[in-house]
Amino acid sequence: MIGDEPSLRQRWLGARLAELRREKAFSLQEASRRAERSIASLSRVENGLVALPPRDVRPLLDAYGISDTDLRETLISVAGEVQAERRGWWVEHDDALSPSYLDLVRLEAAATGIHTFENGVFPGLLQHPDYAHAAVRATGSVDLTDEELDHFVSVRRQRQQVLTRDEDPVAFHAVLHESLLHQRLGGSEVFAAQLGHMLECAQRPNITVQILPLETSAHPALAGPFTVLSMARLDFVHVELMTSDVYIEDPASVRRYQDAFATLGDLALGPAESTRLIADKIVTTV
Structure with a gap:
C-alpha cells in the first residue's frame, strides 16, 4: 500500500x-x-x-x-x-496518492508558514475548483478518468483548509509572475473565476499575494517555481517536477531559497497594487 x-x-x-x-x-x-x-x-x-x-x-x-x-x-x-x-484526513486517501504528494499534504498541514513562487499555474492552495480541473489536465494528467480527476481536485480542496481553519490558519505568501495573468487556462470563464477567487483569498489576513512584473527580467527564481514550508522546528523546500517531487532539507540550501523568496518579495508589486492588477485583469477577461 x-x-x-x-x-x-x-x-x-x-x-x-x-x-x-x-x-x-x-x-x-x-x-x-x-x-x-x-x-x-x-x-x-x-x-x-x-x-x-x-x-x-x-x-x-x-x-x-x-x-x-x-x-x-x-x-x-x-x-x-x-x-x-497518522491521524490526518489524508489517511483515507493513502491508496490513491503518491508518497511524495502525501508528503506535501502532511507538510502543509503542519506548516506555520508557506512561501511560494509560481510562474506556470496558480498555487494549488489558491486554485478555484474549475481552474484546478483545467490545471491538472494541462499539466500532464491526461490519462486520469473523470472520477480520478474529481477525486484529485477534491483532495486539493481539502488541502486548502489549512488556509481557512479556525485554529492557527497557515500564513501563506505567494509571489506570482505576471505572466500567469495572461494564461487563460480553462478558457475565459474559468480564468475569470480563478482571478476572482484569488481576490477573495487575498482578503484573508493570513494570505499575502504579490505579482512579479513582466519587466523584471532578472530575479533569483529564473530556474523555476518553489515552495518553502516552515514547521515549528524544521523548514523544507518543495520543488515540483513534471514526473516527481524534490524535497530539500539541508539548512544551508533552504536558506538560499528563503533569501531568494525575500528578494522576490522586494522586486514584486506590493499586495494592494497586486490585487488592483488582478482586478483590472478580470475586467478585460470577462
Whole structure:
C-alpha cells in the first residue's frame, strides 16, 4: 500500500538519529546496549521504517549523551509531528496518492508558514475548483478518468483548509509572475473565476499575494517555481517536477531559497497594487 511508505519527516528523524550515533562513534551493537533496544529495532528506526514516538526519543538521546536542549526539542517535536501524520484526513486517501504528494499534504498541514513562487499555474492552495480541473489536465494528467480527476481536485480542496481553519490558519505568501495573468487556462470563464477567487483569498489576513512584473527580467527564481514550508522546528523546500517531487532539507540550501523568496518579495508589486492588477485583469477577461 502506498500509505505504508515512511513519510519525509519520519525518514529525516531516522537519518538524524543515525547521524548522532555515528558522531558518537557508537556501533549499532553499542548503541543497542546503551539504549536497551534491539539492533533490529534501532536499524529500522534509523532507516525510517519505524516511527519512534516522542516518549522513546528522550531515552535514546540520553543513551547517546545528547544534551543540546534545542536539538533534543527539535527531535522530540518532529517525532510528535510524525505521530500526528497518522491521524490526518489524508489517511483515507493513502491508496490513491503518491508518497511524495502525501508528503506535501502532511507538510502543509503542519506548516506555520508557506512561501511560494509560481510562474506556470496558480498555487494549488489558491486554485478555484474549475481552474484546478483545467490545471491538472494541462499539466500532464491526461490519462486520469473523470472520477480520478474529481477525486484529485477534491483532495486539493481539502488541502486548502489549512488556509481557512479556525485554529492557527497557515500564513501563506505567494509571489506570482505576471505572466500567469495572461494564461487563460480553462478558457475565459474559468480564468475569470480563478482571478476572482484569488481576490477573495487575498482578503484573508493570513494570505499575502504579490505579482512579479513582466519587466523584471532578472530575479533569483529564473530556474523555476518553489515552495518553502516552515514547521515549528524544521523548514523544507518543495520543488515540483513534471514526473516527481524534490524535497530539500539541508539548512544551508533552504536558506538560499528563503533569501531568494525575500528578494522576490522586494522586486514584486506590493499586495494592494497586486490585487488592483488582478482586478483590472478580470475586467478585460470577462
